[in-house]
Amino acid sequence: MHKKDSFLINRLKSIKYAFKGAYLLITTESSIKIQFCIGIIMTILGFYYQLSAMEWIVQILCISIIMAIEGINTAIEEIADFIHPEHHTKIGLIKDLAAGAVFIFAIAASIIGCIIYFPKMF
């Protein structure tokens, strides 16, 4: 019984830390702030153009995945700067690769946005 309680408390603590991380990302990281704003704008547009359930699912996935990947990118940058604060070509490569991963999904999300909204707008 005691073991189960401590498991539950540990899970609750993990959720608290995850909330803290998400709050830090949204309030301190400029790229995530921009994506958060874009997400809000897209949500307003979604209501305006009365998206179908499937379109909402795709849009919510795109917004959340891009913010999640950007969060991982930020964490990779922090690790890189922590383990090697000085300039190093390998650190540059690591950061470029992480940024490239965000970029690939950002392109895909933009194309998906066009597929959803262009027929409704034009």
Ligand SMILES: Nc1ncnc2c1ncn2[C@@H]1O[C@H](COP(=O)(O)OP(=O)(O)OP(=O)(O)O)[C@@H](O)[C@H]1O
């Ligand atoms: N320590 C380093 N050594 C070598 N190149 C680096 C180093 N730090 C950054 N760079 C290069 O500069 C680029 C930008 O790095 P930076 O850490 O400023 O990322 P950023 O994308 O501008 O950060 P943010 O997501 O916070 O806006 C990297 O992608 C990399 O090419």
